[in-house]
Amino acid sequence: METEHGSVMTPVFMPVGTSGTVKGIHQRELAEDLNADILLANTYHLYLRPGMEVLQEAGGLHKFMNWDKMLLTDSGGYQVFSLADNRKLTKEGVIFNSHIDGSRHVFSPETVVDMERIIGADIMMALDECTPFPCDYRYAKRSLELTHQWLDRGVKRFNETENQYGYEQSYFPIVQGSIYKDLRIRSAEKISSLEMDGNAIGGLSVGEPIEELYSMTELVSSILPGDKPRYLMGVGTPVNLLECIALGIDMFDCVIPTRNGRNGMLFTAGGIINIKNEKWKNVFSPIDPEGTSFVDHSYSLAYLRHLILSNEILGAQIASIHNLAFYFRLIKEAGEKIRSGEFITWKTKMVKKLATRL
Amino acid sequence: METEHGSVMTPVFMPVGTSGTVKGIHQRELAEDLNADILLANTYHLYLRPGMEVLQEAGGLHKFMNWDKMLLTDSGGYQVFSLADNRKLTKEGVIFNSHIDGSRHVFSPETVVDMERIIGADIMMALDECTPFPCDYRYAKRSLELTHQWLDRGVKRFNETENQYGYEQSYFPIVQGSIYKDLRIRSAEKISSLEMDGNAIGGLSVGEPIEELYSMTELVSSILPGDKPRYLMGVGTPVNLLECIALGIDMFDCVIPTRNGRNGMLFTAGGIINIKNEKWKNVFSPIDPEGTSFVDHSYSLAYLRHLILSNEILGAQIASIHNLAFYFRLIKEAGEKIRSGEFITWKTKMVKKLATRL
Numbered sequence: 001m002e003t004e005h006g007s008v009m010t011p012v013f014m015p016v017g018t019s020g021t022v023k024g025i026h027q028r029e030l031a032e033d034l035n036a037d038i039l040l041a042n043t044y045h046l047y048l049r050p051g052m053e054v055l056q057e058a059g060g061l062h063k064f065m066n067w068d069k070m071l072l073t074d075s076g077g078y079q080v081f082s083l084a085d086n087r088k089l090t091k092e093g094v095i096f097n098s099h100i101d102g103s104r105h106v107f108s109p110e111t112v113v114d115m116e117r118i119i120g121a122d123i124m125m126a127l128d129e130c131t132p133f134p135c136d137y138r139y140a141k142r143s144l145e146l147t148h149q150w151l152d153r154g155v156k157r158f159n160e161t162e163n164q165y166g167y168e169q170s171y172f173p174i175v176q177g178s179i180y181k182d183l184r185i186r187s188a189e190k191i192s193s194l195e196m197d198g199n200a201i202g203g204l205s206v207g208e209p210i211e212e213l214y215s216m217t218e219l220v221s222s223i224l225p226g227d228k229p230r231y232l233m234g235v236g237t238p239v240n241l242l243e244c245i246a247l248g249i250d251m252f253d254c255v256i257p258t259r260n261g262r263n264g265m266l267f268t269a270g271g272i273i274n275i276k277n278e279k280w281k282n283v284f285s286p287i288d289p290e291g292t293s294f295v296d297h298s299y300s301l302a303y304l305r306h307l308i309l310s311n312e313i314l315g316a317q318i319a320s321i322h323n324l325a326f327y328f329r330l331i332k333e334a335g336e337k338i339r340s341g342e343f344i345t346w347k348t349k350m351v352k353k354l355a356t357r358l
Numbered sequence: 359m360e361t362e363h364g365s366v367m368t369p370v371f372m373p374v375g376t377s378g379t380v381k382g383i384h385q386r387e388l389a390e391d392l393n394a395d396i397l398l399a400n401t402y403h404l405y406l407r408p409g410m411e412v413l414q415e416a417g418g419l420h421k422f423m424n425w426d427k428m429l430l431t432d433s434g435g436y437q438v439f440s441l442a443d444n445r446k447l448t449k450e451g452v453i454f455n456s457h458i459d460g461s462r463h464v465f466s467p468e469t470v471v472d473m474e475r476i477i478g479a480d481i482m483m484a485l486d487e488c489t490p491f492p493c494d495y496r497y498a499k500r501s502l503e504l505t506h507q508w509l510d511r512g513v514k515r516f517n518e519t520e521n522q523y524g525y526e527q528s529y530f531p532i533v534q535g536s537i538y539k540d541l542r543i544r545s546a547e548k549i550s551s552l553e554m555d556g557n558a559i560g561g562l563s564v565g566e567p568i569e570e571l572y573s574m575t576e577l578v579s580s581i582l583p584g585d586k587p588r589y590l591m592g593v594g595t596p597v598n599l600l601e602c603i604a605l606g607i608d609m610f611d612c613v614i615p616t617r618n619g620r621n622g623m624l625f626t627a628g629g630i631i632n633i634k635n636e637k638w639k640n641v642f643s644p645i646d647p648e649g650t651s652f653v654d655h656s657y658s659l660a661y662l663r664h665l666i667l668s669n670e671i672l673g674a675q676i677a678s679i680h681n682l683a684f685y686f687r688l689i690k691e692a693g694e695k696i697r698s699g700e701f702i703t704w705k706t707k708m709v710k711k712l713a714t715r716l
Contacts, residue, residue, distance in 0.1 A: 019665075021665060021670050026676075050639070050660070050667075058642050064664075066658075281412060284417075302408070302412060302422070310407050313382040313674060313675070314381070314382065314384065317671070317675070
């Protein structure tokens with residue numbers, strides 16, 4: 001995948017930098033220690049804080065946060081729809097109350113494009129309705145029609161507007177349709193027909209059984225064009241990543257490595273560690289002898305356990321860097337195995353280890 | 359000041375790493391970006407978490423936290439006495455309830471030495487009673503007598519025990535006496551007579567008027583031997599540091615740069631910034647163009663303001679590193695000015711600037 005802020009080999013994992021920061025990690029660490037190529041930021045959060053005026057005056061998010069590699073912005077649809085009682089859907093767009101101060105705001109497919117132009121991410125996501133799970137067929141169908149109408153309006157606005165900072169931006173549409181095959185097929189065909197630079201799958205990993213996540217992903221993946229990146233939004237665990245790479249996914253984002261890390265869950269090649277567990281109390285060996293990041297070798301499991309149990313900021317910092325480094329290592333290896341023709345064999349072996357509770 | 363974990367030029371500022379971590383800062387940043395030579399850790403906090411058993415098995419705090427430069431441990435006296443209603447003083451020692459789970463514990467001058475041997479800091483502090491402010495004369499006098507008795511017992515235990523990890527440890531006594539000149543003189547003379555490697559001044563910066571802080575410091579400083587480090591505990595702001603260096607202080611520790619930093623207060627050569635203030639909203643220039651740390655040049659004031667207002671961990675990380683870098687720069691310059699015979703002139707000019715609200 002190539003943009004004016006660099007290129008990246010797929011499959012790729014994007015750390016979540018919701019408000020213009022990956023929680024607990026310096027940009028220098030993201031670039032130099034983790035070699036992250038692309039981060040995700042969030043239009044909804046950035047709209048509320050620091051606000052579009054500040055971002056425009058800063059010259060966009062890249063400059064504001066001092067990040068000169070790639071950025072992708074989520075449209076805010078998922079966040080707004082998570083507000084449940086605090087938002088109202090209309091044909092025009094969505095009216096919602098801020099989770100910070102309760103103030104009233106309106107997002108439309110057009111204003112979201114305008115905001116994403118101001119934020120200036122290399123990849124902009126369309127505004128969609130992310131349906132909850134469970135979701136009855138009639139609701140899912142009506143919602144999909146709305147999402148498709150919004151998409152047409154968003155694409156129109158995208159085509160009518162220019163980037164603001166002199167580099168190209170892409171606009172990715174999002175397949176919806178809950179867990180209904182016919183809706184997913186219809187949506188995937190609609191999205192494919194737009195011939196955008198890349199295509200996303202949304203509305204999964206919202207509570208549905210894992211089999212549904214995989215079967216919908218496989219179905220949609222088989223329809224979306226293979227020569228453009230397919231992005232599965234909000235997924236997932238290390239096992240989810242490998243399974244979905246097997247189904248044709250190229251791009252992922254997820255808060256799991258950072259959020260679960262802050263709560264003391266560590267992912268390793270041998271399995272999952274709950275660092276709060278008593279068994280790590282006296283384990284003074286490095287966090288991950290095979291780890292690629294400096295934290296893996298600088299700190300012991302016992303020390304990290306102490307920090308997490310004491311609610312020390314450094315615990316969150318260390319666990320987040322470790323988990324992201326592990327995700328990057330895993331996805332990089334997945335790419336190598338794909339290119340060497342050994343992916344499926346490797347994946348089958350890995351998923352067993354990755355899901356082990358240590 | 360020389361120890362087996364390195365030497366340091368005085369005056370020196372010690373970042374506070376209460377539980378074996380300077381909040382929000384990696385050890386690599388402390389060593390390589392901030393060039394910190396010595397950190398302070400806290401016996402009370404380390405005793406409760408991770409506990410002495412873990413620290414002993416780790417081979418001491420240096421190894422546990424992966425810090426091979428100098429460490430100093432506070433005795434826990436200040437923390438225990440801050441517990442107010444949750445502790446009881448006896449001649450033997452102090453009985454207290456943990457601030458974490460309410461469990462009952464006892465510290466005595468002897469057990470504190472034993473714990474500091476296990477922690478293995480290069481400099482160990484004696485157990486004292488840190489009197490509150492205000493404190494009536496009779497209480498201060500009785501308290502001082504107890505502190506002196508405890509000190510004799512602590513020195514005895516120190517002399518009867520050995521370091522556990524093969525490098526020498528020092529034991530610093532602490533002058534008390536509240537704001538009463540005769541008590542402070544008596545305490546300073548007692549402490550000087552012990553001829554330990556260094557001497558500390560405690561019981562200040564606990565709410566007394568700043569004039570009392572300075573006059574007690576000057577009085578005690580004039581009695582403590584000049585050829586050994588004089589350590590003023592828990593002080594202070596940049597102005598306090600320069601004023602107290604003028605009064606003969608060599609060592610400082612304080613949570614102000616990190617704690618106030620986390621709350622959005624930045625110290626600079628031009629004065630104090632409250633980053634939450636609206637005026638910084640659109641200031642996209644670097645945090646501190648004259649700053650010595652990477653954060654000063656990597657991030658803007660507007661970005662840091664956004665992070666602090668959004669309660670983002672990275673805001674705490676950046677502000678803490680900036681403030682500590684500024685403290686180090688200030689205290690290093692103070693040392694240079696002392697050696698070049700320009701200190702008082704420079705200090706007079708600096709204190710005006712440092713106290714300015716920007």
